[in-house]
Amino acid sequence: MSVIITKQLAKAYIDGPNTIHALQAVDLEIAQGEFTAIVGPSGSGKTTLLNIIGGLDACTSGQVFIDGRDITTLKDKELTNFRLQHIGFVFQAYNLIPVLSARENVEFIMLLQGVDKKARRQRADELLLAVGLEGQLHKRPAEMSGGQQQRVAVARALAAKPRFVLADEPTANLDSESTANLLDIMARLNAEEHTTFVFSTHDQRVIDRARRVITLQDGRITADVYNG
Amino acid sequence: MVLFKIAWRNIWRNKLRSLVVILSIVVGIFAGVFTIAFSYGLNQQRTESMLRSMVSHIQIHHPGFVGEYAADKTMDNGQVQQELERLPQLEAYTKRVVVQGLAQTAANSAGVMVQGIDPVAEATVTDMHQKVISGSYFDTKSRNPVLIGTKLAEKLKTQVGKYVVFTFQDKLGEVVSARCKVVGIYKSISSKIDETLVFAQIHDLQNLLGMPSEFHEVAVVMQEAGQARTGAAQLQAALPSLTVRAWQEVSPELGYADETMSSSLFIIMGIIMLALMGGIVNTMLMAVLERTRELGMVRCVGMGRVKVFVMIMIETALLSLIGGPLGLAVGASFSAYYGKAGIPLTGFDQGLEAFGISNVVYPVITATEIMQVMAMVLATALLSAIVPGIRAIRLKPAEAVRAF
Ligand SMILES: Nc1ncnc2c1ncn2[C@@H]1O[C@H](COP(=O)(O)OP(=O)(O)OP(=O)(O)O)[C@@H](O)[C@H]1O
Ligand SMILES: [Mg+2]
Numbered sequence: 133m134s135v136i137i138t139k140q141l142a143k144a145y146i147d148g149p150n151t152i153h154a155l156q157a158v159d160l161e162i163a164q165g166e167f168t169a170i171v172g173p174s175g176s177g178k179t180t181l182l183n184i185i186g187g188l189d190a191c192t193s194g195q196v197f198i199d200g201r202d203i204t205t206l207k208d209k210e211l212t213n214f215r216l217q218h219i220g221f222v223f224q225a226y227n228l229i230p231v232l233s234a235r236e237n238v239e240f241i242m243l244l245q246g247v248d249k250k251a252r253r254q255r256a257d258e259l260l261l262a263v264g265l266e267g268q269l270h271k272r273p274a275e276m277s278g279g280q281q282q283r284v285a286v287a288r289a290l291a292a293k294p295r296f297v298l299a300d301e302p303t304a305n306l307d308s309e310s311t312a313n314l315l316d317i318m319a320r321l322n323a324e325e326h327t328t329f330v331f332s333t334h335d336q337r338v339i340d341r342a343r344r345v346i347t348l349q350d351g352r353i354t355a356d357v358y359n360g
Numbered sequence: 361m362v363l364f365k366i367a368w369r370n371i372w373r374n375k376l377r378s379l380v381v382i383l384s385i386v387v388g389i390f391a392g393v394f395t396i397a398f399s400y401g402l403n404q405q406r407t408e409s410m411l412r413s414m415v416s417h418i419q420i421h422h423p424g425f426v427g428e429y430a431a432d433k434t435m436d437n438g439q440v441q442q443e444l445e446r447l448p449q450l451e452a453y454t455k456r457v458v459v460q461g462l463a464q465t466a467a468n469s470a471g472v473m474v475q476g477i478d479p480v481a482e483a484t485v486t487d488m489h490q491k492v493i494s495g496s497y498f499d500t501k502s503r504n505p506v507l508i509g510t511k512l513a514e515k516l517k518t519q520v521g522k523y524v525v526f527t528f529q530d531k532l533g534e535v536v537s538a539r540c541k542v543v544g545i546y547k548s549i550s551s552k553i554d555e556t557l558v559f560a561q562i563h564d565l566q567n568l569l570g571m572p573s574e575f576h577e578v579a580v581v582m583q584e585a586g587q588a589r590t591g592a593a594q595l596q597a598a599l600p601s602l603t604v605r606a607w608q609e610v611s612p613e614l615g616y617a618d619e620t621m622s623s624s625l626f627i628i629m630g631i632i633m634l635a636l637m638g639g640i641v642n643t644m645l646m647a648v649l650e651r652t653r654e655l656g657m658v659r660c661v662g663m664g665r666v667k668v669f670v671m672i673m674i675e676t677a678l679l680s681l682i683g684g685p686l687g688l689a690v691g692a693s694f695s696a697y698y699g700k701a702g703i704p705l706t707g708f709d710q711g712l713e714a715f716g717i718s719n720v721v722y723p724v725i726t727a728t729e730i731m732q733v734m735a736m737v738l739a740t741a742l743l744s745a746i747v748p749g750i751r752a753i754r755l756k757p758a759e760a761v762r763a764f
Pocket of ligand 2: 178179180300
């Protein structure tokens with residue numbers, strides 16, 4: 133059964149006299165355990181799609197089912213809680229709370245979920261170990277490199293035990309070494325923990341690592357390819 | 361609480377800005393508290409010295425005498441003395457004959473109020489005996505000795521040892537005159553008093569007015585000024601044919617001063633708070649604006665509006681709650697210190713004396729005022745937190761994170 137299903141998803145922005153069709157008739161299914169890249173030129177609607185799937189933005193028409201539940205009908209408060217419980221997010225930048233340490237940032241999500249302190253601490257440390265940051269527990273974001281920060285963001289996204297992780301250009305600000313490193317970690321978590329990843333990217337090296345590549349153009353899916 | 365931890369650390373992200381805000385709160389509240397303490401001190405001092413020099417705590421008169429100074433509206437010992445002695449918190453009392461008249465010398469004349477007093481009893485009620493700056497306080501064998509104020513002495517161009525002629529109407533309305541010897545000149549806390557009030561011995565005046573055992577006024581001092589009202593009520597009940605008034609009624613402006621003062625001081629405090637609130641709100645709005653992405657991000661990952669609001673609220677409130685008590689503490693300790701040491705107002709002596717204020721002020725601040733200021737600080741803290749909090753939760757998460 134698919135984790136994510138979109139049906140005739142459309143998003144239009146009214147911009148003065150013009151209507152921008154950021155997404156049009158997007159039908160998409162993503163199954164448990166996928167490692168999927170959304171690609172396409174700038175302005176093709178990648179961020180818009182991820183935001184709508186992630187419950188961050190409302191669509192103009194169509195439906196989004198997460199585990200069979202139509203999230204387009206949820207109220208703001210329910211949606212916030214839905215995101216908290218079911219979706220992990222990694223953004224391009226500004227993922228972390230600057231005044232909290234790496235460990236505290238990872239714990240933060242679990243705190244919002246109401247996980248007790250001991251379990252929080254233990255899981256945060258496990259996750260930071262998994263992303264290779266066991267030595268940086270007490271560092272604040274500003275004291276870490278961009279790559280390290282993104283790894284904390286991945287650990288944070290996983291802390292909630294989400295159904296899937298959405299990552300909007302997670303490597304856009306990283307050098308190639310950090311990019312490879314982050315991809316390694318994501319791929320390993322996907323392989324070992326069966327965590328579903330959906331990420332957008334421009335970077336060919338990242339696209340090459342994806343097992344499924346969905347191409348958007350002018351808000352429409354123009355290609356959907358499974359690699360190897 | 362992690363929200364608290366985040367809020368606290370966020371305050372110190374922009375140390376200088378936060379310190380400026382906190383410092384302005386400290387200074388503002390310090391200034392407010394000290395102003396309150398100073399004003400109350402000034403007022404209390406004025407009240408006490410007025411009571412001590414003139415008004416005393418309770419006054420008893422014939423009902424017709426009050427405000428009229430009619431010489432024939434007298435009372436006699438009878439019940440008065442007996443009832444006074446039964447007053448539990450009585451400190452002292454004295455009888456007076458009071459008459460309006462004209463003082464004349466070869467040089468000039470002036471309208472005056474002559475009080476016939478029993479010098480010994482009077483000294484237990486008022487402090488006029490300590491205010492004599494030349495001559496003596498009725499320590500004399502002279503006939504018809506009088507004590508006059510410096511201002512009057514100047515006006516009449518007279519001095520100790522010289523004579524002044526006083527003219528007034530006696531009990532029956534006949535005009536009588538007496539030649540009195542100035543045995544002393546006093547300088548009280550009030551130049552108005554110095555200009556108009558003359559003291560004579562009670563029996564001299566009684567003889568002159570043809571009322572050998574009668575008097576117009578009894579001035580009573582209780583152990584504490586605060587006991588005046590209950591004492592007066594008790595006396596009034598026992599002496600229904602007379603008018604018994606506590607100092608607050610005799611000299612309403614002294615009583616009102618406290619009330620008007622406290623309301624005007626709280627207006628001042630309110631203005632200070634409002635100004636501080638403006639600064640706090642501004643600072644926090646700036647902080648919220650700077651953190652648009654960060655706040656958008658936490659909303660995206662599942663932090664609810666209420667929690668975000670509370671987080672910003674805590675941060676805002678913390679600014680006031682660090683600065684407020686600090687300012688209050690500094691203000692209160694300054695007030696306490698100067699409440700003991702006194703603040704000399706050199707340079708203002710002349711002007712203040714006219715108001716019945718001596719030139720050293722002892723600030724007074726009580727727990728009540730401190731609590732009130734504390735409540736205002738708290739209200740400021742919470743009120744100023746609302747606008748930034750609302751701004752923070754108005755952010756649309758998706759747009760906030762998009763704004764790269
Ligand atoms: N708030 C908005 N108002 C108006 N138009 C918008 C808004 N957000 C996005 N768009 C438009 O929607 C279209 C899709 O934008 P989107 O950000 O999804 O593209 P993208 O594929 O993520 O591009 P990039 O690779 O540059 O990140 C673009 O034409 C964009 O200008
Ligand atoms: Mg994008």
